Amino acid sequence: MTTIHFYLRFRSTYGQTFFVSGNIPELGNGDPQQPMPIHYLNDDLWHHSIDVADDTPAFTYKYILRNSDGYESIEWPTDRSIDVxxxxSPEIQVIDQWNYAGEFENAFYTQPFTQTLFEYAGEKVKAGSSKGVNHIFKVKAPLLGKDETICLLGSDAALGSWNEADCVVMRKEGNWYxxxxxxxxAQFPIAYKYGVYNTASKQFVRYEDGSNRMLYGMVKKQLVMLHDxxxxxxxNTFKGAGVAIPVFSLRSENGLGVGEFTDIPQLADWCKQVGMKLVQLLPLNDTSATGTWTDSYPYAAISAFALHPQYINLEKVAGKKHSALLKGLDEAKARLNAQQDIDYEAVMQLKWQYLKDLYEAQKDSWQNDAAYQEYFAQNKHWLEPYAAFCYLRDKYNTTEFHTWKTHSSYDAKNVAKLLSPKAKSYDAVAIHLFVQWHLHLxxxxxxxxxxxQGLIVKGDIPIGIYRHSCDAWTQPELYNMDAQAGAPPDDFAVKGQNWGFPTYNWQRMQADGFAxxxxxxxxxxxxxDAFRIDHILGFFRIWSIPMDAVEGILGRFVPCLPVHIDEFxxxxIWFDYNRYCQPFINEQLVNEWFGDKAEWVKETFLEDIGWGSFRMKDAFATQRKVEAWFxxxxxxxxxxxxKLYDCISNVILIEEPGSNGTQFHFRIGMEGTSSYQWLNEHVRRQLSELYVNYFFRRQNDFWRQQAMQKLPALKASTNxxxxxxxxxxxxxCxxxxxxxxxxxxxEIQRMPKDPTKQxxxxxxxxxxxxxxxSTHDMSTVRGWWEESRETTQRFYNEQLGQWGEAPFYCEPWINRAIITQHVYSPAMWSIFQLQDxxxxxxxxxxxxPHAERINVPANPKHYWRYRMHLTLSELQSASTFNTDIHGLLQSSGRCA
Known part of the structure; x- marks a missing residue:
């Protein structure tokens, strides 16, 4: 047996405890729910010992810190290993340094840096002899330059006796030097430091900062391993810049009226030309639900896995062998590509017309490709249900699967029958496998x-799923289908946003480890290589809107600690259920809101309940009922x-379902409602105190706990x-x-997180x-400049430091000044919409400038159709512009 002693260096405080978790039985088999507790030695050191078999192969491990409030912090990445x-050695002493996941350096061990952005890391140093080794020093340094590695110096002769010419040059193994x-x-204690060594010039460059490190003594026949x-x-010396643009917005000379995956290389060429390191895209998933332009919304995917057929390049699918099948395509391309915006329906109809012909020509051969078979095996869990879903969508002319005459409830065995080569449905199903394969390629x-070209690609994960999607069809238990997800009101959507998505059943998702x-x-x-979590606040709490509401204003946060009736x-406060929970509508308000239509509104939609007050008739009691009538x-x-929607949302409290009138949530923006304004001053003051406590105090720790039940597990599953x-x-929180x-x-300039700043x-x-x-959900800088004269004047004076009156239009130098502010920011990444x-x-x-906007969040029926007004080739040929951007990025240190 081999005994391993774990020593963790960490300056702890009262109430903190530590655990160690590793992928061997002695450390809980990597299950974060079954870590091994380690023991407090003193304020700077924790200890745990285990015995393992002498032939135990390499295993990894990490530490977990639990604070007195139960809040856990887990190390990341899990890159310490021991190969017993x-x-x-009969005894191994491991001395570790706590690795806080939030340390800047950890970001550089993620996929974009390790696989693309950083191509060097001391690999040229050969391994020395391991004979007689009883101390192994390990340290990480992700931001070294070319031909640089880490070296070791110290007070003992074995560490060069502080002679820089005799430093110990370290080699790279994984993340560690x-x-x-x-x-x-050696004479203990030993003082030592790490330094930087240039392998080309064979010279010592510099010491690390800070005090000397210390090593105290050793035990005979014991191997000491230091993870320092x-x-x-x-x-924080790395800084990069990137461009954000939807794939559908790319314009090329040979396009089909919409950007395609095959346009991305040309975009990458331009990025490299100007010194950018990142391309950021919107979601690429298939949104083909209705076959109309409303499917242009990229956040309403019918599959969280499938790619959108609009991005496919037909010539690549056809190849030389089947190019004759594309007869007539050039004429259609010329027509569609000449349009300013995307004609979503025409593009999709044309692509599917040709894809059906290409499938027929290749259906007997494409599945024999070994690469396809590997792809299918790895993605079968979503590919088969998706292909069947698309077939059934087309058969019944709807994605509302609950209305289908067959297969309304997902059954894997029945779906498999649809994919049988003997089935009549086979070709109508298999064509979707064919298209997804080519999209993947x-x-x-x-x-x-x-x-x-040295660029990384950043994707986007929508916070929700489409209600009538393949995901909801196959696993409805993962979602709360009786709710609608959205966002509370803000300056860009004063009535809130109602995305219509079901909310997540997080408890059910957690049950299978968020599979x-x-x-x-x-x-x-x-x-x-990287991704943006759309609306990450949804992992803390989601804005949940009842199904009978149209606007987001009537939502509430879920989960959320409600206000008990006793608190009033x-x-x-004397609690009047009808006054607080029912729409407040009186004679004066009706006249103010509806003017000369007031009498007709009363007669048609309202019921007189006396004392100059009204309520909505039962036929119009909800926003959905009003919507249906209109x-x-x-x-x-x-x-x-x-205005009738406003009547219905003119409430102060929303009852917690199932609470029998004992628990309530405040309607957001309560103080702006006329219902609140018509209360007496004492009640308003007391309600306001409860309101502030409800939204800004009582939920904080609760929401932090909710996020920490999900996000650490999700982070651990990807690099x-x-x-x-x-x-x-x-x-x-x-x-x-x-x-x-x-x-x-x-961080967005016009959306400060500090509520005291504009x-x-x-x-x-x-x-x-x-x-x-700016982002795709906002107007561009130029569009925003024209929205509010007062706002832009203040920005001009305060943020740009200019005197006098601001120009009425956003002149080019203003745009450039704002870009300059961003590239000189200390942030790791500055990313710009191409329009800006x-x-x-x-x-x-x-x-x-208003034609540049991609989306208007306040409009749930917005047509996503923005295209570049010049081609990628024209962009590449804009030498003066490109030289200017490159010079700006170079001077700010954002490109080499």
């Missing part, structure tokens, strides 16, 4: 090309419908760099959780963040 069989030494004759964490070197080739999420991340990692009494009476003016879209009504997990935050300055961004002047970059050029910018 190889080390051959390592050196084995025989310190049998990170060398104390500058850890084209996207993978595009990403591989981008990597070869669906892990499969989703695994799928994404085939194409992406404690505040001296669908049939389309001749009635739209504003009346919206992609994770960025969170932490915008909106951000709870106080969010920044701490994201920091603890090493997630990058999103703007955020990119110069104040934390290092682990992404700064951007082009806005800095008087020659290249679009005439109408």
């Amino acid at each position: 069989a190889k080390l051959k 390592t050196a084995g030494l025989n310190l049998s004759k 964490g990170f060398a104390a070197l500058p850890n 084209q996207l993978k080739a595009a990403v591989d090309y981008a990597h070869a 669906w999420w892990k499969q989703r991340f695994e799928q994404m990692s085939l194409y992406f 009494a404690q505040k001296g 669908t049939e009476h389309f001749e009635v003016e739209e504003w009346i419908k919206l 992609m760099l994770i960025c969170g879209e932490d915008l909106g009504m951000v709870p106080d 969010v920044p701490g959780v994201m920091k603890d997990l090493g997630f990058l935050s999103l 703007f955020f300055h990119p110069g104040d961004a934390p290092y682990l963040s992404v700064v951007t002047p 970059l082009l806005g800095s050029s008087a020659e290249l910018r679009r005439t109408d």
Whole structure:
């Protein structure tokens, strides 16, 4: 047997406890729910010992810190390993340094850096002799330059006696720089430091910062392994820039009216030309639900795994062998490609017309490809249900699977029959496998090309799934189908957002270790190096809207600690259920809201309940009922419908379902409602105190616990760099959780997280963040400049430091000044919408800035159809513009 002694260096405080978890039985088999407790020795050291078999192969392990409040922090990455069989020592003493997941350096061990951005790391150093080694030093340093490695110096002769010419040059093994030494004759304690060594010039470069490290004594016949964490070197020197653009927005000379995966390499060429290191894309999943332009919404996918057929390049599918099947395509391309925006329906109809012909020509051969068979085996868990779902969607002309005459409930055996080569349905199902295979090939080739140019690709994970999707069909138990997800009101959507998605059943997802999420991340990692979690706040709590509501304003946070009815009494408030929970509608309000239509509104929609008050008639008691009536009476003016929605949402409290009138949630924006304004001052004051406590105090620890039940497990399942879209009504616990997990935050100049400020300055961004002047959900810089004269004037004076009156239009120099602020930010990444970059050029910018906007979140029926107004080739040929962007990125240190 071999005894392993684990010693963890950590300056602890009262109430903290530690555990060690590893992928061997003695350490809980890697199950984070069954770690081994380790013991407190003193305020700086913790200890645990185990006995393992002498032939135990290499295993990995990590530490878990549990604070007095139960909050756990888990190390990341899990890259410490011990190979007992190889080390051959009866006793191994391991001295470890706690690795906080939020340390800057850990970001550089994620996929984009290890596989693309950092191509060097001391591999040139040969391994020394292991004979007689009794001390193994290991340290990490992710930000070394070319021809640099780590070296070791110290007070003992074996460590060079502080002579820089005799330093111990370390070699790279995985994430670690390592050196084995025989310190049998050393004089302890030993002081030592790590340093940087240039392997080309064979010279010592510099010491690490900080005090000397110390090593105290050794035990005979014991092997000592030191995992010393990170060398104390500058850890925030990497800065990169990127461009954000939907694939559908790319325009090429040979396009079919929409961007395709085959356009990404040309975009990558331009990025390399100007010195960018990242391409950020919107979700690429198939959204083909209705066959109409409403499917252009990229966040309503019918599969969280399948790629969208609109991105397929027909010539690549046809190849030379079947090019004759594309007869007439050039004429259609010329017509569609000449359009300013995407004609979604025409593009999709045309592509499917040709895809059906190409499938017929290749259906007897394509499945014999060994590469396809491997792809199918790895993705069968979603491919087969997706293909069957698409077939049934087309058969019944709807994705609302509960209405299908057959297969309305998913059954794997019945679905397998649809894919049998003997079935009549076979070709109608298999064509979707065929299309997905070619989409995979084209996207993978595009990403591989981008990597070869030194660029990484960042994807986007929507927070929700489409209600009538393959995911909901196959695993409805994972979702709360009786709720709608959305977002509370903000400056960009004053009535909130109702996405219509079901919310997640997190308890059920947790029961199988978040298997669906892990499969989703695994799928994404085939194409992406990093990803943005859309609305990361949804992992803390989601804005849940009842099914009978149209607007997001009537939602509430779930989960959420409600207000008990007794709390109103404690505040001296007499509780009137009807007054607080029912719409407040009186004569004066009806007249104010509806003007000369007031009498008709009363007669048609309202019921007089006396004392000058009204309630909605039962036929119009919900926003959905009002919406249904106006669908049939389309001749009635739209504003009346919206005002009736306001009537219904004019409440103060929303009852917690199933609480029997004892628990309540405040309607968001309560103080802005006329229902609140019509209360007396004492009641308003007391309600406001409860309201503030409800939204901004009582939930914080609860929401932190909710996030920590999900996010650590999801982070552990992928090595992609994770960025969170932490915008909106951000709870106080969010920044701490994201920091603890090493997630990058999103910082937007016009959406400051400090409620006391109108703007955020990119110069104040934390290092682990992404700064951007706008996103796809916002107007571009030029569009925003024209929205509010008062706002832009203040921005002009306060943020740009300019005197006098601001220009009425956003002139090119203003665009460039804002870009400059962002590239000189301390943030790890500055990412720009292409429209904002082009806005800095008087020659290249679009005439109408409002035509550049991609999405309007307040409009759930927005048509996503924006295209570049110039081609990628024209962009590459814009030498003056490209030289200017490259110079700006180079001067700011964001490109080599």
